[in-house]
Amino acid sequence: MSRWIIYLQWFFLIYMLGISLSYMLLNIISIFSIIGHMATRRLDVFLDSFSDFEPPVSILVPAYNEAATIESSVLSLLQLAYSEFEVIIINDGSRDETLQLLIDRFQLVPIPVAYQIRLPVKPVRGFYKSNLYPNLRVIDKENGGKADALNAGINATRYPLFCSVDADSILQRDSLKRVMQPFLEDPRTVAAGGTIRIVNGSEVRDGFLLQAGLPGNLLVRMQIIEYLRAFLFGRLGWSPLNAMLIISGAFGVFRKEMVVQAGGYNTNTVGEDMELVVRLHRTLREQGKKYRISFVPDPICWTEAPADLKSLKRQRTRWQVGLAESLSQNLSLLFNHRGGLVGWIAFPYMLIFELFGPVVEVAGYIFVVLGFAFGIVSIQVLAVFFLLAIGLGMLVSVTALLLEQISFHIYSSPRHMISLFFAALAENLGYRQLIALWRLQGLLKWIRGGPPRWGEMTRQATWQKTD
Amino acid sequence: MLKIEALQVVVGIAAGLAITTVLILISLLFMSWIQNNRKKRQERFYAEWEPLLAEASLGSEQMPPLPSLRRRDYISFLLVWNRFQQNLRVESRWGLLQMATDLGMNQVAARMMKRRDETGKALAALTLGNLKDYTRWHLLQTMAERESGLCAQIAAGALAKIDPLRAAPILIPLFVERHEWPQTRVAAILGEMGSSIVSEPLVDAIRKAEEADIPRLLRYIPFIEPHAAVLLVRELLANRDNSEVIAACLIAVRYLEDHKSKDVVINLLDHPGWAVRVQAVNALGRLAGTGDVDHLSRMLSDSNWWVRYRSAQALVGLPFMDPKKLENIKEGQSDRYARDIMAQVIGEEGIGDSR
Incomplete structure (x- = not known):
C-alpha cells in the first residue's frame, strides 16, 4: 500500500513538472518567433505592395439573436482595409429582430438564388442583398447552430478564401490584411488565425477598438493572463512546427476548397472551430499533401470575456467538451505514420495535458490534501506539490506577461503591468483550480454524451459606443 | 514517503522559481520604464527632425544648420527619413537625398548592411535603395540573391530603385525562383521598374519557365507591354495543354481584351476541365x-x-x-x-x- 502511495506522489509531482516544463518549452519557441515577427513588423510599412494582387475573401458572420450588436458589427466589417471582400451574414433562425434590423438598416431586398449545396445544411428561407453595400449579402435560414450557419455561408461564398467572424468580434481596420499575410507568403497555407484579446475595459466605437484598457474586474484580468498564455505561446509555440490545432472561431481565414473537401464544419460538436482545424490536419496528412496552418501573433480580434462566474463556467465546460469532441473524432491522427509533429507531439500533448489535465490536476489536489489530512502524505510532499503546481504556474503566467511586454506591450504603463502581474499570481491561487474543476465537469459531460449545446453568455458590452 | 534528498532538490527548484518570478517582475517594470523612455525620446527626436525633413523635401535653399545626429539615433533617423521618401513624389526627394548624404547616411547604411541583425540589414538596404547608391550595388545584389525573406525582398526593391534597367535581368529570374515572395510585393517592384523595362525579360522568363510556374507568372501580365503580352498569351494558348496554364492564359485574354483570341476562347468553352470553362466564359464575357x-x-x-x-x-x-x-x-x-x-x-x- 505504502509503495503505491509513493508511486502516486511521484506521478502527480512529475505530471505537474511535465506540464509546466512543456509550457516553458513552448515559451522559448515563442520568444524566438515573436522577436523575428516584431523585427519584420517594424519594416512592414516600407514594403510596397500591390493591393490588386490580394486574393479576395468572403467574410462569414453567423448570427443568432444578435440584435444588440449586429449593426455595428456589420458596419465595422464593411470598413475593413482590404482590396476585395464580401460580407455574408447568416441569420441562423434568430428569435429576436436580428433579420429585421439588418433589412431596415442595410436596405436588404430578397433575391432568388440558385443555391449550390456543397455542404448539407438546414433549409434556407431566403437570400438578401443590400441596396446600400454591393458586397453585403444575408442568408436567412432555419436554426441549426453555428457550424451549420457557417456551412450555409460557405455554400454561398464567391471567393476562394473565407474568413469566419463572430458577430460580436471587435476588429481593427487592418485585421483582415494581417491575417491574410500567411496566404500571400506561402501558397501552401490552408488556414490562418490571429491573437484574440479581451475587450473588457477597452474603448470601442462602431465596432472598432479605439484604446486598449484594463477592466476593474479581477475575474476578467485573470482571463487576460490566460489569453496571453494561450495565444502568445500556446499557439505561437506550435505554429513554427506547423502543429497548431486551434484557430479561434472568432476570427480565422480558411481556403474554401480544402474545407469543403474535408467536409465543412462539423455540426455535431460545440468546438467546431478546433474540430475543423484538427480534421484539416488529419485529412491533409492522410492525403500526404503539403500544407501550412499559420498563426499571426498580432492582436487582430477582440472579444468580450465572461465577467461572472456562471457564464465563465458555461464557457469553460463547453470548451472542454469541444476539445474532447475534436480529439476523439480525429483519433486516427494520433501516432499516425503520416502524422508528423502534429500526430506525434501536438496531438498527444493536447490529449495528456489539455484533455486529461484537469483529471490529474483535480485528483492530485484531492490526493495530497486528503492524504495529508489522513497522515499518508507528509507535509514535505504537500509543500512540494503546491510549490510545483502554484509556483511553476505563476512563473508560466508571468512569462506570458514578459512575452507581451517584449512584443506588443499593449498594457504598457507600469500601473497596468503591476496590476497584471498580481493578477498572474492570483490566477494560480484558486482561479486555476476552479477552472480545472469546471473542465473536469466538461469532460464528464462529454463522457455522459448528449446533444451539443452552446448555452448563452450574459454580455455587458459596457465598452461599446456608437456615433 | 519521498526521500529527503529528493525533496531538498525540489524545494530548491521551487525557491528558484520564486526568485525567477520576482526577477521577471523586476524586468517587466524595467522594460516598461525603458520602453516609455524610448518612446519619449523618439517623440522628441521626431519633433526636432520631422520639420527639417519636411523643409528639405520642399527643396528649401535656406535650410537651417542640421543638429548633430547621435549614433543611437541613426535607426530612428533612417526610419523617419525612409518614411518621408516613401510618401513623397520623386521630384520632392532631392532635398532629402542631399540631407542624408550630408549626414553620412550612405556610410552608416553600408556598415549596417554587414551587421547580423535582419532588421538593421533590411533598413540599410531600403536606405541605400532610396539614396540610389550605385556604389553598393554588389552588396545589395548579393543580399537579394542569397538572403531569404524580408531582407532579400527589400534588397530586390532597392536594386529596382537604383537602376531598373540593370536590375531587371537580375530580379526577374529571382521572381521565377522565389515562390515564397508575396505576389503583392513582386508586383510592386515590377510596377516600380515600369513595363518598358520589364516586358522583354519577363516574357522571356515566362517562355522558359517550368509549366507549374507559368500560371503564377502570368499574373504579372499587367506589367508587360500589351502587344508583347498578347503575342505571348496567344503562343501559350497554341502550344500548351496544361489546364492551369490555359486557365491563366484565359484570365490574361480577358485582361488584355484580345479579340483575335475569341475563336480559341469559344473552342475552350467545351474544355473538359470546369476551371478552364469558367475562365473561357469570363473571357468571352469581355470579348x-x-x-x-x-x-x-x-x-x-x-x-x-x-x-x-x-x-x-x-x-x-x-x-x-x-x-x-x-x-x-x-x-x-x-x-x-x-x-x-x-x-x-x-x-x-x-x-x-x-x-
Missing part, C-alpha cells in the same frame, strides 16, 4: 459581340455551378444587353438550372423584377 450571346446562353446549362453563374454574369454584363433581352434569355432556357441562375444574377444586379 463577346451580339453574335456570341448563344455561346454564353448554352453555358447556362453547364454541369458546373460556377460555369453557369459566370455565364449569367457575363450575359448580364454585356454592354448591349437590356432587362428585356435578359428576361427573354432566361425564359428561353429549357433547363431549370439555367433559368434559376439567370434569375439569381438578374436579382443580384438589381435588374427588373426576376421573382
Whole structure:
C-alpha cells in the first residue's frame, strides 16, 4: 500500500513538472518567433505592395439573436482595409429582430438564388442583398447552430478564401490584411488565425477598438493572463512546427476548397472551430499533401470575456467538451505514420495535458490534501506539490506577461503591468483550480454524451459606443 | 514517503522559481520604464527632425544648420527619413537625398548592411535603395540573391530603385525562383521598374519557365507591354495543354481584351476541365459581340455551378444587353438550372423584377 502511495506522489509531482516544463518549452519557441515577427513588423510599412494582387475573401458572420450588436458589427466589417471582400451574414433562425434590423438598416431586398449545396445544411428561407453595400449579402435560414450557419455561408461564398467572424468580434481596420499575410507568403497555407484579446475595459466605437484598457474586474484580468498564455505561446509555440490545432472561431481565414473537401464544419460538436482545424490536419496528412496552418501573433480580434462566474463556467465546460469532441473524432491522427509533429507531439500533448489535465490536476489536489489530512502524505510532499503546481504556474503566467511586454506591450504603463502581474499570481491561487474543476465537469459531460449545446453568455458590452 | 534528498532538490527548484518570478517582475517594470523612455525620446527626436525633413523635401535653399545626429539615433533617423521618401513624389526627394548624404547616411547604411541583425540589414538596404547608391550595388545584389525573406525582398526593391534597367535581368529570374515572395510585393517592384523595362525579360522568363510556374507568372501580365503580352498569351494558348496554364492564359485574354483570341476562347468553352470553362466564359464575357450571346446562353446549362453563374454574369454584363433581352434569355432556357441562375444574377444586379 505504502509503495503505491509513493508511486502516486511521484506521478502527480512529475505530471505537474511535465506540464509546466512543456509550457516553458513552448515559451522559448515563442520568444524566438515573436522577436523575428516584431523585427519584420517594424519594416512592414516600407514594403510596397500591390493591393490588386490580394486574393479576395468572403467574410462569414453567423448570427443568432444578435440584435444588440449586429449593426455595428456589420458596419465595422464593411470598413475593413482590404482590396476585395464580401460580407455574408447568416441569420441562423434568430428569435429576436436580428433579420429585421439588418433589412431596415442595410436596405436588404430578397433575391432568388440558385443555391449550390456543397455542404448539407438546414433549409434556407431566403437570400438578401443590400441596396446600400454591393458586397453585403444575408442568408436567412432555419436554426441549426453555428457550424451549420457557417456551412450555409460557405455554400454561398464567391471567393476562394473565407474568413469566419463572430458577430460580436471587435476588429481593427487592418485585421483582415494581417491575417491574410500567411496566404500571400506561402501558397501552401490552408488556414490562418490571429491573437484574440479581451475587450473588457477597452474603448470601442462602431465596432472598432479605439484604446486598449484594463477592466476593474479581477475575474476578467485573470482571463487576460490566460489569453496571453494561450495565444502568445500556446499557439505561437506550435505554429513554427506547423502543429497548431486551434484557430479561434472568432476570427480565422480558411481556403474554401480544402474545407469543403474535408467536409465543412462539423455540426455535431460545440468546438467546431478546433474540430475543423484538427480534421484539416488529419485529412491533409492522410492525403500526404503539403500544407501550412499559420498563426499571426498580432492582436487582430477582440472579444468580450465572461465577467461572472456562471457564464465563465458555461464557457469553460463547453470548451472542454469541444476539445474532447475534436480529439476523439480525429483519433486516427494520433501516432499516425503520416502524422508528423502534429500526430506525434501536438496531438498527444493536447490529449495528456489539455484533455486529461484537469483529471490529474483535480485528483492530485484531492490526493495530497486528503492524504495529508489522513497522515499518508507528509507535509514535505504537500509543500512540494503546491510549490510545483502554484509556483511553476505563476512563473508560466508571468512569462506570458514578459512575452507581451517584449512584443506588443499593449498594457504598457507600469500601473497596468503591476496590476497584471498580481493578477498572474492570483490566477494560480484558486482561479486555476476552479477552472480545472469546471473542465473536469466538461469532460464528464462529454463522457455522459448528449446533444451539443452552446448555452448563452450574459454580455455587458459596457465598452461599446456608437456615433 | 519521498526521500529527503529528493525533496531538498525540489524545494530548491521551487525557491528558484520564486526568485525567477520576482526577477521577471523586476524586468517587466524595467522594460516598461525603458520602453516609455524610448518612446519619449523618439517623440522628441521626431519633433526636432520631422520639420527639417519636411523643409528639405520642399527643396528649401535656406535650410537651417542640421543638429548633430547621435549614433543611437541613426535607426530612428533612417526610419523617419525612409518614411518621408516613401510618401513623397520623386521630384520632392532631392532635398532629402542631399540631407542624408550630408549626414553620412550612405556610410552608416553600408556598415549596417554587414551587421547580423535582419532588421538593421533590411533598413540599410531600403536606405541605400532610396539614396540610389550605385556604389553598393554588389552588396545589395548579393543580399537579394542569397538572403531569404524580408531582407532579400527589400534588397530586390532597392536594386529596382537604383537602376531598373540593370536590375531587371537580375530580379526577374529571382521572381521565377522565389515562390515564397508575396505576389503583392513582386508586383510592386515590377510596377516600380515600369513595363518598358520589364516586358522583354519577363516574357522571356515566362517562355522558359517550368509549366507549374507559368500560371503564377502570368499574373504579372499587367506589367508587360500589351502587344508583347498578347503575342505571348496567344503562343501559350497554341502550344500548351496544361489546364492551369490555359486557365491563366484565359484570365490574361480577358485582361488584355484580345479579340483575335475569341475563336480559341469559344473552342475552350467545351474544355473538359470546369476551371478552364469558367475562365473561357469570363473571357468571352469581355470579348463577346451580339453574335456570341448563344455561346454564353448554352453555358447556362453547364454541369458546373460556377460555369453557369459566370455565364449569367457575363450575359448580364454585356454592354448591349437590356432587362428585356435578359428576361427573354432566361425564359428561353429549357433547363431549370439555367433559368434559376439567370434569375439569381438578374436579382443580384438589381435588374427588373426576376421573382
